[in-house]
Amino acid sequence: MGRRTAEPAARLSWPVAVLAVTALAFLVLPIVGLIARAPWGELPELLVRAPVLEALVLSFGTALGSTAICLVFGVPLATLLARAGGWRALPRRLLRAAVTVPLVLPPVVGGIALLLLLGRRGLVGAPLEAAFGVTVPFTTGAVVIAQVFVALPFLVFAVEGALRSANRRTELAAATLGASRWQVFRFVTLPLVAPGVAAGAVLCFTRALGEFGATITFAGSLPGVTRTLPIASYLAMQSDPDEAVALALLLLAVSLVVLLSLRDRWVPGVRA
Amino acid sequence: MTAGDAARRPALHADVRVVRGGSPITAAFDVAPGRPLAIIGPNGAGKSSVLAALAGLLPLAAGTVRIGGRSVDGLPPEHRRIGLVFQDYVLFPHLTVLDNIAFAVRMRASRTTARTAAEPWLDRYGLTALAHRRPGELSGGQAQRVALARALAAEPDVLLLDEPMSALDVEVRAEMRAELASHVREFGGATVLVTHSPADAAALTDSALVLESGRVTQRGTLAELRANPATPYVERLLEASSD
Numbered sequence: 076m077g078r079r080t081a082e083p084a085a086r087l088s089w090p091v092a093v094l095a096v097t098a099l100a101f102l103v104l105p106i107v108g109l110i111a112r113a114p115w116g117e118l119p120e121l122l123v124r125a126p127v128l129e130a131l132v133l134s135f136g137t138a139l140g141s142t143a144i145c146l147v148f149g150v151p152l153a154t155l156l157a158r159a160g161g162w163r164a165l166p167r168r169l170l171r172a173a174v175t176v177p178l179v180l181p182p183v184v185g186g187i188a189l190l191l192l193l194g195r196r197g198l199v200g201a202p203l204e205a206a207f208g209v210t211v212p213f214t215t216g217a218v219v220i221a222q223v224f225v226a227l228p229f230l231v232f233a234v235e236g237a238l239r240s241a242n243r244r245t246e247l248a249a250a251t252l253g254a255s256r257w258q259v260f261r262f263v264t265l266p267l268v269a270p271g272v273a274a275g276a277v278l279c280f281t282r283a284l285g286e287f288g289a290t291i292t293f294a295g296s297l298p299g300v301t302r303t304l305p306i307a308s309y310l311a312m313q314s315d316p317d318e319a320v321a322l323a324l325l326l327l328a329v330s331l332v333v334l335l336s337l338r339d340r341w342v343p344g345v346r347a
Numbered sequence: 348m349t350a351g352d353a354a355r356r357p358a359l360h361a362d363v364r365v366v367r368g369g370s371p372i373t374a375a376f377d378v379a380p381g382r383p384l385a386i387i388g389p390n391g392a393g394k395s396s397v398l399a400a401l402a403g404l405l406p407l408a409a410g411t412v413r414i415g416g417r418s419v420d421g422l423p424p425e426h427r428r429i430g431l432v433f434q435d436y437v438l439f440p441h442l443t444v445l446d447n448i449a450f451a452v453r454m455r456a457s458r459t460t461a462r463t464a465a466e467p468w469l470d471r472y473g474l475t476a477l478a479h480r481r482p483g484e485l486s487g488g489q490a491q492r493v494a495l496a497r498a499l500a501a502e503p504d505v506l507l508l509d510e511p512m513s514a515l516d517v518e519v520r521a522e523m524r525a526e527l528a529s530h531v532r533e534f535g536g537a538t539v540l541v542t543h544s545p546a547d548a549a550a551l552t553d554s555a556l557v558l559e560s561g562r563v564t565q566r567g568t569l570a571e572l573r574a575n576p577a578t579p580y581v582e583r584l585l586e587a588s589s590d
Contacts, residue, residue, distance in 0.1 A: 247404050248439075250425050251404070252454065252498070254450075255454075266441045
C-alpha cells in the first residue's frame with residue numbers, strides 16, 4: 076500500500092548474516108527433524124490408542140478450564156494493572172513484578188510452591204483438609220491450578236496492552252458524538268479490547284496445554300486424572316518412542332494453528 | 348446544509364468556573380453564530396479545561412453554559428450537541444475513515460443510514476479515496492480533516508476546536524489553516540478555537556480572549572489586542588507574530 080516511504084534496505088554484513096541464519100536454523104531444524112522422523116503411516120492408529128485419547132481429552136479439558144478461569148480473574152487484574160499508571164512507583168512495580176513472576180520462574184519451582192501452599196501440611200492445604208476433607212494435590216483440579224499459575228500472566232499482559240489502546244479519551248470523544256455509556260462500551264471499548272482478550276486467551280490456552288513442570292510436581296502423572304499430553308509424551312519416550320512422537324506432533328499441530336490464528340496480533344493494539 | 352441555516356443556529360453563552368489540578372479556572376464569554384471566538388493563552392493556562400467544561404467532560408464548580416438561551420448544565424456530553432475536535436484528534440483506531448465520520452449518525456440510526464449520511468462529508472473534505480483507510484494510515488492533515496468532518500457530521504449546535512494545528516507539520520499548517528477556516532465558515536454555528544498561535548486565531552476570526560493562569564486578562568479584536576496589550580504575555584505574543 077506504500078503508506079510510508081519505504082526505508083532503503085540496509086545491507087547486512089556477512090558475519091551478522093551467518094549468525095542470524097544459524098540462529099534461525101537452530102529454531103527451525105528441530106521441528107523439521109520431528110516432522111521428518113514422524114511415523115506418518117501408523118499415525119492414525121497411534122492417535123486413537125486409549126492412553127493417547129485419555130491424555131488428549133484431559134489436556135484439552137483442563138486447558139480450556141484454566142483458560143476460562145484466567146479470563147474471569149485475569150481481565151480484572153489486567154484492568155487493575157492498566158489503571159495502576161497513576162500509582163506511586165513502589166506499589167506499581169510490586170504489582171507488575173508479582174504478575175511477571177510465573178513468566179520467569181522455572182515451572183518446577185512453581186509446582187513445589189503450590190505443593191507447599193496447598194499440600195496436606197501446606198499453609199492453605201492443612202486447614203482445607205481439616206475443614207472440608209479436601210486434598211488438592213494429585214487431582215485433576217491440581218492440573219488446572221498449575222496451568223492457571225503459569226498461564227495467567229500471558230492473558231493479563233495481552234489484555235492490559237489492549238486496555239491501554241482503548242484509552243479514556245477515545246471514550247470521551249465517542250460521548251461528544253452522542254454515544255450513551257452503553258454505546259461507548261459497545262462501539263468503542265469492546266471492539267478495541269476484544270482482539271487483545273482473544274489473543275491473550277489463545278496464548279494462555281497454548282501455555283496451559285504445554286504445561287509440564289508445575290503439573291508433574293504438583294499433580295503427578297496419574298493416567299486419566301493428571302497425565303496430560305506433554306507428560307504422556309515424555310513418559311512414552313521411554314517405552315514407545317513412536318507414540319511419543321505422535322503426541323508431540325499433536326501438540327505441534329495445535330501450536331501451528333495458534334500461530335496462524337494470531338499472525339500479527341502478538342502485540343495487541345498495533346494492528347486491530 | 349446551506350448558508351441559510353447559519354442564521355438560525357444558536358449562540359453560546361458561557362460563564363464557567365472549573366478546578367483543574369487544584370487551581371481554579373474562570374472564564375465568561377458569549378459567542379455568536381458565524382463569529383468564532385479564539386481563546387489564546389500560554390500552555391497550562393486552562394484553555395483546554397474550558398473547552399472540556401463546555402463539552403460536559405469536566406464538571407463545573409460554578410457557573411452555567413447556555414446554548415440558544417437553553418441551559419445544558421447537568422446534561423451529559425452526549426446530549427449537549429457540542430462537537431469537539433481534540434488536539435490529537437482521537438480518531439477511533441478500529442474504524443475506517445468512513446465509519447469514523449458516520450459514528451454520530453450510527454448512534455441513532457442503522458449502519459447503512461449512517462454510511463449514506465457520511466458519503467457527502469467524504470466528498471466535501473476530499474477524503475473519498477481514503478474512505479476505507481484506518482486512522483493509523485493517515486497523515487496529520489488527513490487525520491485533521493477526518494476529525495473535523497466527524498465532529499460536524501454530528502450536526503452540533505456548537506463547535507469546539509482544541510489547538511487544531513498543533514499536531515501538524517509546519518509546512519502544511521498554512522494550507523490547513525485556510526481549509527479549516529473555510530469549513531468553519533460553512534458550518535456557520537458558534538465556534539470556539541483554543542490556540543497559542545495568533546496566526547491560527549487570525550485565520551478563523553478577529554475576536555479573541557486571552558486566558559492566563561486560569562483568568563481572562565484581555566478580550567477584544569486581535570487588532571485591539573495588538574494596539575493595546577494588557578499584559579506582557581499579549582505584548583510578546585503579538586509582537587512576535589507581526590512579522
